[in-house]
Amino acid sequence: xxxxxxxxxxxxPRVLVNNKPFFxxxxxxxxxxxGSCPAFEPYGDFTIKAWSSVWQRDVALMRTNAVxxxxxxxxxxxxxxxxxxxxxxxxxxxxxNDGTNPVFVLMGYAPPKNQQHIFIEETWNNPQNVALRAKxxxxxxxxxxxxxxxxxxxxxxxxxxxxxxxxxxxxxxxQRDKDGxxxxxVVGDNVAYFQYWNEVSTAIATAAPGKLALLANVDDSMNTxxxxxxxxxxxxxxxxxxxxxxxxxxxxxxxNLFSTFATATKSNPKPLMLTEWGAPGSxxxxxxxxxxxxxxxxxxxxxxxxxxxxxxxHYGNMLANRSDSGPGVCCGGAYFEWSDEWWxxxxxxxxxxNAAPTCYAGVWNPGPNMSFQxxxxxxxxxxxxxxLHAIAPVSPSTRVPVVPGGCLGPWNPQTNxxxxxxxxxxxxxxxxxxxxxxxxxxxTSA
Numbered sequence: 108x109x110x111x112x113x114x115x116x117x118x119x120p121r122v123l124v125n126n127k128p129f130f131x132x133x134x135x136x137x138x139x140x141x142g143s144c145p146a147f148e149p150y151g152d153f154t155i156k157a158w159s160s161v162w163q164r165d166v167a168l169m170r171t172n173a174v175x176x177x178x179x180x181x182x183x184x185x186x187x188x189x190x191x192x193x194x195x196x197x198x199x200x201x202x203x204n205d206g207t208n209p210v211f212v213l214m215g216y217a218p219p220k221n222q223q224h225i226f227i228e229e230t231w232n233n234p235q236n237v238a239l240r241a242k243x244x245x246x247x248x249x250x251x252x253x254x255x256x257x258x259x260x261x262x263x264x265x266x267x268x269x270x271x272x273x274x275x276x277x278x279x280x281x282q283r284d285k286d287g288x289x290x291x292x293v294v295g296d297n298v299a300y301f302q303y304w305n306e307v308s309t310a311i312a313t314a315a316p317g318k319l320a321l322l323a324n325v326d327d328s329m330n331t332x333x334x335x336x337x338x339x340x341x342x343x344x345x346x347x348x349x350x351x352x353x354x355x356x357x358x359x360x361x362x363n364l365f366s367t368f369a370t371a372t373k374s375n376p377k378p379l380m381l382t383e384w385g386a387p388g389s390x391x392x393x394x395x396x397x398x399x400x401x402x403x404x405x406x407x408x409x410x411x412x413x414x415x416x417x418x419x420x421h422y423g424n425m426l427a428n429r430s431d432s433g434p435g436v437c438c439g440g441a442y443f444e445w446s447d448e449w450w451x452x453x454x455x456x457x458x459x460x461n462a463a464p465t466c467y468a469g470v471w472n473p474g475p476n477m478s479f480q481x482x483x484x485x486x487x488x489x490x491x492x493x494x495l496h497a498i499a500p501v502s503p504s505t506r507v508p509v510v511p512g513g514c515l516g517p518w519n520p521q522t523n524x525x526x527x528x529x530x531x532x533x534x535x536x537x538x539x540x541x542x543x544x545x546x547x548x549x550x551t552s553a
Contacts, residue, residue, distance in 0.1 A: 156192055175210060266323070
């Protein structure tokens with residue numbers, strides 16, 4: 108791609124760049140090094156200059172392995188880090204690579220997720236919530252304006268997984284089931300929620316013409332799209348879903364996801380991106396003898412073979428529904444995740460004083476579900492182990508904590524600079540996915 112500018116547009120379910128159809132062979136990129144934590148600076152954003160040793164290596168590897176999109180989760184702005192490093196220019200330059208095999212960037216923004224309560228329908232008109240939403244809208248538009256002219260930027264992920272039932276709907280929380288337990292009954296849609304994000308999308312289009320806007324949603328069986336698609340009329344807006352359906356035995360990995368999306372968007376066609384998809388590359392040490400215990404462990408050869416089948420089946424299902432070269436609705440995806448996220452195995456206060464005894468426990472506990480997960484080859488939902496790459500710190504025994512009594516981390520307080528980047532080891536499912544990417548490029552580059 109020789110052009111020095113990029114103009115992204117939508118045509119029904121298709122994404123176009125400079126008027127050419129595009130399919131995202133992408134990865135989700137949360138590049139927190141071993142020992143870091145998003146609760147502390149730089150708040151999960153390691154795509155700034157100080158951490159160039161991490162992202163320079165990663166972007167080069169992505170390009171070598173036919174990745175054409177990366178999606179981040181938080182892009183620091185002046186509001187989040189008023190005195191800190193917020194220069195993403197060098198990172199974006201590396202992604203652009205002078206237009207040769209660029210890795211396009213969907214820039215994530217974390218504040219909406221971190222303040223999810225402000226979107227609940229029941230308290231929508233609370234003055235504090237109104238003010239916070241107005242501030243977020245202003246800050247996202249300012250972020251878009253700051254990177255509007257960079258050719259590596261594809262668009263902006265306005266929010267990640269904010270589509271809870273009491274946010275997208277009006278609900279009645281006073282009801283009880285037959286056993287007297289409280290239940291939530293949907294009584295309508297939270298139209299204001301969708302109108303808000305449509306207005307933010309329009310503001311992004313004004314601030315950054317030729318860039319896209321999307322929401323990355325929890326896969327809720329299309330409830331969000333059914334409730335809100337008719338309100339999402341901004342020309343630059345499309346839908347993202349974080350979907351973990353299916354298993355490794357069914358080539359139709361995402362079940363009826365694409366057909367139900369096509370039905371839900373028939374009157375207002377939009378593309379669908381799988382903004383997260385994948386499965387852990389891990390199992391537990393006591394599996395299968397004691398499935399509810401044990402520490403995280405690498406898979407057996409048989410389990411990894413099944414994981415490779417899982418990846419091939421799900422990616423094949425995306426290709427069968429691709430919109431760049433066929434009649435489908437899928438504009439690609441961003442595999443979750445580029446590398447393991449070991450911070451999820453630690454307490455959120457991992458860098459606080461006296462936290463060290465609980466650092467690097469090896470299993471997220473408590474976690475979303477420590478019970479057996481039969482749809483995953485490794486049997487567990489280990490959020491820290493979804494990586495295409497395993498990570499290992501370089502010489503951790505020589506490190507010192509930034510905070511006395513805190514965990515060892517990636518920052519050397521003695522030199523005021525990062526320790527060497529973690530060692531990455533590509534798992535077998537990464538090689539399977541990257542080979543598939545290389546064999547099925549976006550039609551833009553055909």
